[in-house]
Amino acid sequence: MTPDEARALLRGVSAFTRERGDELWQALLSLEDAAALVREASRLAWESHPRGFDNTDLHARYGDGIVPWLATRLGDDGVLRNQPWCVVPCLLACGSAEAFALAWRATGIDGITAWGGCGDRDLVSAWSARHPEVALAELEHRAATGEVRARAYLRAAGRRATPETADDVLALLDACAARLFATRVRLAPPGASHDVRVVAARAGDDWGLALEWVDGTRPSGLFAARAAGIAYGSRVRGAIDGAAVTSRPLADFHGATLDDRLGPPALALPALGLGDAAAVVAVVPHVAHAPVPSQSAVWQTLAAAVR
Amino acid sequence: MTVTHDSIVEVLAGAGHGDHAAAVTALIQPAFRIVASALAPRPGHFRRAEDEPDLDEARLTAFDAAMAALPLGASRFGGVPDLPAGVAWPERDGVPMELIAQLRLADVAAAAADPRLPAQGSLLFFYNSQWTTSDQGQDGCCAVIFHDGPDDALVRVAPPRVEWKSEFASVTQFAPFLHGLASLRFEPTLSLPGGVSPYITAPLTSFWQDFRCNHGDALSGCTEPYHANFLLGYVDEQDYVDAHANGTEDQLLLQVDSEDAAELQFGDCNKLFFLLTRSELAARDFSNARVYSSLG
Numbered sequence: 001m002t003p004d005e006a007r008a009l010l011r012g013v014s015a016f017t018r019e020r021g022d023e024l025w026q027a028l029l030s031l032e033d034a035a036a037l038v039r040e041a042s043r044l045a046w047e048s049h050p051r052g053f054d055n056t057d058l059h060a061r062y063g064d065g066i067v068p069w070l071a072t073r074l075g076d077d078g079v080l081r082n083q084p085w086c087v088v089p090c091l092l093a094c095g096s097a098e099a100f101a102l103a104w105r106a107t108g109i110d111g112i113t114a115w116g117g118c119g120d121r122d123l124v125s126a127w128s129a130r131h132p133e134v135a136l137a138e139l140e141h142r143a144a145t146g147e148v149r150a151r152a153y154l155r156a157a158g159r160r161a162t163p164e165t166a167d168d169v170l171a172l173l174d175a176c177a178a179r180l181f182a183t184r185v186r187l188a189p190p191g192a193s194h195d196v197r198v199v200a201a202r203a204g205d206d207w208g209l210a211l212e213w214v215d216g217t218r219p220s221g222l223f224a225a226r227a228a229g230i231a232y233g234s235r236v237r238g239a240i241d242g243a244a245v246t247s248r249p250l251a252d253f254h255g256a257t258l259d260d261r262l263g264p265p266a267l268a269l270p271a272l273g274l275g276d277a278a279a280v281v282a283v284v285p286h287v288a289h290a291p292v293p294s295q296s297a298v299w300q301t302l303a304a305a306v307r
Numbered sequence: 308m309t310v311t312h313d314s315i316v317e318v319l320a321g322a323g324h325g326d327h328a329a330a331v332t333a334l335i336q337p338a339f340r341i342v343a344s345a346l347a348p349r350p351g352h353f354r355r356a357e358d359e360p361d362l363d364e365a366r367l368t369a370f371d372a373a374m375a376a377l378p379l380g381a382s383r384f385g386g387v388p389d390l391p392a393g394v395a396w397p398e399r400d401g402v403p404m405e406l407i408a409q410l411r412l413a414d415v416a417a418a419a420a421d422p423r424l425p426a427q428g429s430l431l432f433f434y435n436s437q438w439t440t441s442d443q444g445q446d447g448c449c450a451v452i453f454h455d456g457p458d459d460a461l462v463r464v465a466p467p468r469v470e471w472k473s474e475f476a477s478v479t480q481f482a483p484f485l486h487g488l489a490s491l492r493f494e495p496t497l498s499l500p501g502g503v504s505p506y507i508t509a510p511l512t513s514f515w516q517d518f519r520c521n522h523g524d525a526l527s528g529c530t531e532p533y534h535a536n537f538l539l540g541y542v543d544e545q546d547y548v549d550a551h552a553n554g555t556e557d558q559l560l561l562q563v564d565s566e567d568a569a570e571l572q573f574g575d576c577n578k579l580f581f582l583l584t585r586s587e588l589a590a591r592d593f594s595n596a597r598v599y600s601s602l603g
Contacts (some may be wrong), residue, residue: 185401186470186479215468221371222465223350223362223388241399245469 006030010040016084018048025050029057034065041069049084052110058086059093066090067098075105080123082111088118095131100138103127124153125180132157148174148294156180158241163205164234169303172232172242173209173293185239187230189293193286196229197258199268200282200305207306208233208272210246211287214261219253226250227262235273246271258285281305310497322518330511337539338498339415340528343489344386345567347373350531353437355470361481374479380429380458382411382493384536384569385486387462388431390452396464396483397433397450402471403483404433404450407563407571407579410491411458415538416577419495421560423539423588424547429454432561432581434598437473437484438572449598451560451581453591486569498540499526503546503547503603505554516545517593533576537562542580547603550582558585560596577601 006027016024024044026219031037052055058066070091073081074285080102082088088109090228091099103123118126128135136157136288142150151171161168189211190196199210209232216225227296238244246269251263260270265280272278282305289296312335316328324331350370352360370386379389388406390396397404409431416426433450454461472479500506504517527543529535535543536589542550542559551557561581565572573579577600587595 183401184471184473186472217364218367221367222374222463223367223371224465226465226468229469245401245467247467 001026003030003032003036003170005116007036007040010044012136013044014101015045015047020048021048021050025057029061034062037062037066038069041066042072045135046084050086053085054089055086056089056093059090064094064096064099064218067094067096067102068092070099071102074102075110078105078107079110080106080108081184082109082158085112087111092118092127092130095134097134097138100124100127100131100134104138104142114158122178122180123269125156128153128157148292151295152292155242160241164207164307166300166303166307167294169207169209169232169306170294170299173289173299173303176232176243177289177292181240181243183239187239187243187245189230189287189289189299190287195258196285196287197262198267198282198284198287198302199265199280200284200302201272201274201278201280202306203274203277206234206274207304208236208269208274208278209302210271212246212262212268214250214258215247225253227267229268229271231268231271231273231293233272233274238271242273253290308525308528308530310526312497315497315499315526318522319518322522324432324514327511327514334499334506336498337419337421338496338541339418339421339538340494340496341384341536341538341563342492342494343534343536343566344492345568346377346383346488346490347386349385349487349570350485353484355478355479355481356378356385356396370485370488374463377490378458379463380409380411382409382414382491384408384491384563384566384571386462386488386569387485388433388546389429389453389458389463391429391456392430392460392462393453394454396467398469399435399438399447401469402435402438403467403469404435404532405437405484405486407432407434407486408491408561410538410561414491415493418493421539425453425455425591428456429458430561430593432454432563434579435482435484437476437480437482449581449596451583451593451596453593455484470486478497481600487568489566489569493538496528496537496540498537498543500541501544501546501602503545504541505546505551505557507543533564533566535562535564535578536566540583542602544580544602548599548601550580550597550602552597553584556584556586557582558588558592560588573600 008303011029059202073087106123139150139153155171156175196213212229214226215228227248231244231246236244250261255261266281269278287298294300347370350366353361412425412428431452469482470479503521507515564577565576580599581596583596
């Protein structure tokens, strides 16, 4: 199909429909350049999809010039509409800073992302895995201009400062809360809970935050209640660099208060790996964050206390 | 049903393949049938469901009591492992694996001496059946631990408890998943390759798949479904997925069925097959063991 024929065919339609899908798709792939594609695709109502969940034909034909059309699929609510279902695969195929910027603006995805999509990863993580050099440059630029979310992605990418600042501590917590790490283990601090305790400690340039709660209802046996938790810190090596699931026996199952049951704060220190020089600098009985720890006054205070 | 050299030849002749008796009997491998007896059901479903807790209090009590009555190192399917001192509970990506089987090798040796296996010590088999079945055969999908020491050097470990999310699950789950508990008994038997297997070459390929399918019960001695548990021998299913990555150098170490006695359930009533190479087995190197479920 020549560009003239494609334009003529598309001129007569206002929607991409299933009945004419193959014909319209061929026309969209036969335009003279990316600008023409953006023009035509942006005015169409996308009632159906091209063939193939992982269809990246548009990117193969026009390259990153299709990003302006992909951007039209981003709603005012920040959700990227994966309708047609080639939107996310094409965005992941685009490797430009402009494409990263679109992924960065998207707060979620609506629609099927099956084989060509993100799987169980968020869009920025999936995009960054495809184009790590561009992603790191963009994230570092954003982090330098004060975007805390970018610090969280950099932390998840293994970019850890030495020594870490309070902002670095919060970046780790944010990355855990947003599940940016490539682990299936839940390392997120709770959104809000009164039934937990946080022990903050430091040793020289090293730091640690031990989040603990009582898990279980049985006083003894293989399933005896225990002090379960998550350890965050510069010396913690668990499911990820900096965070690990922890578990230890309770100090006193029958204790009257949470502190009695969990025992002295020093019991939480071994999980932080700080050694004999560790000093407890704060203990708090309640944490909360919404939507991420870096926006929580409690976590901000704790981060400052350990740095 | 006992499988013997003669019974195999008889089945072969009855099916009209008596001419191939020499070739078939040359393939016979000694193996051990594993007979499981239920001790306790699994203590919960280990999923974060809103309608009920993931652990069942009554089942926990029964499970705890059954484990307490089980001697250190005792052979079992499911339950909680007795790990060698200092050995951490195996995990994958931070998610603790579940114990599939713990085998006391002296129990096996008491049934029949087999030079392929150590006569003493323990073998522990771990896997994560909640994960998916899409990436079996990859590194780190299972763990086989060999404890080359006495039972009293083992340590019964309280299970960790890690909340995690599988790629295809709608709710978070708790790991390790604990299966029900079953005691084990070992019986010597004989084994022949499955219908599709690198061990089957011409001229057996002309009839073996159909023959193995039509006479599976008589050849394996398994008359009821979901109890086809074997130590050593051959994979008894058709290998359509190239589980035998090293051809005939690969050796089945353990086959575990979706055995009711321990409430084991792998996929849709599938089996688990732990494989390694013959040279790895001879060297007592279990670090590269692989696990497969449905083979096609």
